[in-house]
Amino acid sequence: MIATEHVIEITYLIATALFILSLKWLSSPATARHGVWAGEAGMLLAIVGTLMHHGLTYRWVAIGLVLGTIIGVPLGKVAMTAVPQRTALSHAFGALCVTLVGTAEFYLRAPDVPKFMMGVLSLEVILGALTFTGSLMAAGKLQEVLPQRPITYKGQNIVNLGMLAIAVGIAVMLVQHPEKMYLFPLMIIIPLLFGVMMIIPIGGADMPTVISLLNSYAGLSAAAMGFVLSSKLLIIAGALDGASGLILSVNMSKAMNRSFTNVLFGAFGQEQNAVAGEKETRPVRSASPEEAAGILAAASKVVIVPGYGMAVAQAQHKVRELYDALTKKGVDVKFGIHPVAGRMPGHMNVLLAEADIPYDKLLEMDDINGDFPQTDVALIIGANDVTNPAAREDKNSPIYGMPILDVDKARTVMVIKRSMAAGFAGIDNPLYYLDKTLMLFGDARNFVGLIVRELTGGHG
Amino acid sequence: MNLDLLTGLYVFMLAAFIGFEVIRRVSPLLHTPLMSLTNALDAIAVVGAIILAGEGKSTLATILGTIAIVAATSNIVGGFIITDRMLKMFKTSAPRKP
Numbered sequence A: 001m002i003a004t005e006h007v008i009e010i011t012y013l014i015a016t017a018l019f020i021l022s023l024k025w026l027s028s029p030a031t032a033r034h035g036v037w038a039g040e041a042g043m044l045l046a047i048v049g050t051l052m053h054h055g056l057t058y059r060w061v062a063i064g065l066v067l068g069t070i071i072g073v074p075l076g077k078v079a080m081t082a083v084p085q086r087t088a089l090s091h092a093f094g095a096l097c098v099t100l101v102g103t104a105e106f107y108l109r110a111p112d113v114p115k116f117m118m119g120v121l122s123l124e125v126i127l128g129a130l131t132f133t134g135s136l137m138a139a140g141k142l143q144e145v146l147p148q149r150p151i152t153y154k155g156q157n158i159v160n161l162g163m164l165a166i167a168v169g170i171a172v173m174l175v176q177h178p179e180k181m182y183l184f185p186l187m188i189i190i191p192l193l194f195g196v197m198m199i200i201p202i203g204g205a206d207m208p209t210v211i212s213l214l215n216s217y218a219g220l221s222a223a224a225m226g227f228v229l230s231s232k233l234l235i236i237a238g239a240l241d242g243a244s245g246l247i248l249s250v251n252m253s254k255a256m257n258r259s260f261t262n263v264l265f266g267a268f269g270q271e272q273n274a275v276a277g278e279k280e281t282r283p284v285r286s287a288s289p290e291e292a293a294g295i296l297a298a299a300s301k302v303v304i305v306p307g308y309g310m311a312v313a314q315a316q317h318k319v320r321e322l323y324d325a326l327t328k329k330g331v332d333v334k335f336g337i338h339p340v341a342g343r344m345p346g347h348m349n350v351l352l353a354e355a356d357i358p359y360d361k362l363l364e365m366d367d368i369n370g371d372f373p374q375t376d377v378a379l380i381i382g383a384n385d386v387t388n389p390a391a392r393e394d395k396n397s398p399i400y401g402m403p404i405l406d407v408d409k410a411r412t413v414m415v416i417k418r419s420m421a422a423g424f425a426g427i428d429n430p431l432y433y434l435d436k437t438l439m440l441f442g443d444a445r446n447f448v449g450l451i452v453r454e455l456t457g458g459h460g
Numbered sequence B: 001m002n003l004d005l006l007t008g009l010y011v012f013m014l015a016a017f018i019g020f021e022v023i024r025r026v027s028p029l030l031h032t033p034l035m036s037l038t039n040a041l042d043a044i045a046v047v048g049a050i051i052l053a054g055e056g057k058s059t060l061a062t063i064l065g066t067i068a069i070v071a072a073t074s075n076i077v078g079g080f081i082i083t084d085r086m087l088k089m090f091k092t093s094a095p096r097k098p
Helices: A003-024 A032-049 A059-074 A080-110 A115-142 A156-176 A183-201 A204-227 A232-254 A260-264 A289-298 A306-310 A318-326 A347-354 A364-372 A444-458 B005-024 B027-057 B059-089
Strands: A301-306 A332-337 A362-364 A375-379 A413-417 A437-441
Touching: A003 B005, A003 B027, A032 B027, A059 A080, A059 A362, A059 B027, A059 B059, A080 A115, A080 A183, A080 A204, A080 A347, A080 B027, A080 B059, A115 A156, A115 A183, A115 A204, A156 A183, A156 A375, A183 A347, A183 A364, A204 B005, A204 B027, A232 A347, A232 B027, A260 B005, A289 A318, A289 A375, A289 A413, A289 A437, A289 A444, A301 A306, A306 A318, A306 A347, A306 A364, A318 A332, A318 A347, A318 A444, A332 A347, A332 A437, A347 B027, A347 B059, A362 A364, A362 B027, A362 B059, A413 A444, B027 B059
Parallel strands: A301 A332, A301 A375, A332 A362, A375 A413, A413 A437
Antiparallel strands: none
């Protein structure tokens, strides 16, 4: 018996090492796939080890594993544009698992729950429950089954923080009097509601931050579950996930110029109120696909700045053709990626990689910004606010201080845009009125296609 | 196999430091696969669910445990599949880079 127990512990130990290696190998695209294999091996080992536990009956375990696999496979095969909502959904599943296990553990142990145990158990189910509904809401917004517009009302933050405070208060009471078992369901229901309320005021533009934050919560709840179950493996996996989510949240909030406390309380979205008012009718210069193609062909250095609008228009593959056509003509083409260009951290890189654009041409904001003064053409496709020079110059602008791609420093700026409508934040973009800016009005996919035809056709 | 509070906190703290150091090095290029991978790894919570459903100490525990296994397993399977699909797409323009 003791031997088996040791074997189980050793499988967990090896699994832990494999998990850390898995994340380490993810540091470079060259070794990243090894990371997935290490993760899979660790997971398999840990599950096999667990199944060796003495006195388990396998009936329900097997049913659960099979059903989970049946649900998991299609979730692994969604389109790349749907990855953000898939990720949000998997945060919800992870949190659901943690909450259910926590609930079961409470009813198995109650009413004699030691204080420390009750404390971590409370942390586990509160974080788990709010992450569950919060992630479902986020997934719904991303999938556009729920309205993307932020819904705000007066005193929202007070209501939300009040709910959280009540949940914590109940937890404190349960720690002192675990025999008051009727309080436990409340400690789940209130955070479930809080999760919904937390996401209601958040608009589409803030989704990258929200997903990262929910990721962090999911990790922390799993770590709390590790304390409840005395599982070092789980504490470590939860800590790794929590750390990862936290790093990404901080990255995203920096990229959006939001303070970190703002993010921690989930109280973002207020800046959405910026009114689209004062419709200026300053003149802009526009150009045809032929003219655009001519300028691009004559350039020696081009930086393409894609935004989510490009993905919405399904223009990635046309952009790749443009990349090919220009590269063939000897033009140096790079991509400048803003951290919040997609719907989740790194999303734009995945969308471009899917279109077979080599990853060494995808440059992060800080790496490309120095290049713009030597760039002949900056071509902006479906991005707006992340190129808005007002963020750098206009102290009154709602996005003042947000780091942007300095496209206005390029010799020529071209913007593919449907119309002059304002972007996510509803802010006018002075970039469009510069003398060096050419507006290319039309659907991104069509327009890029026309430029490509011009470039390849003209060459024979 | 019992774990006292302090040991648990040490484990948590060390793992958090390792997590920060390792994950800070992940290129922003791969932040989406990073999130789907950590999500899959986080589903190691399935271990707790398996014991719950397998021991069957109460009907409630079995039911909740089984649902928890379904949720976690779908994360493991889906998470690894999509991470690998994404990583497969990342190619360089140079045939081999040092």
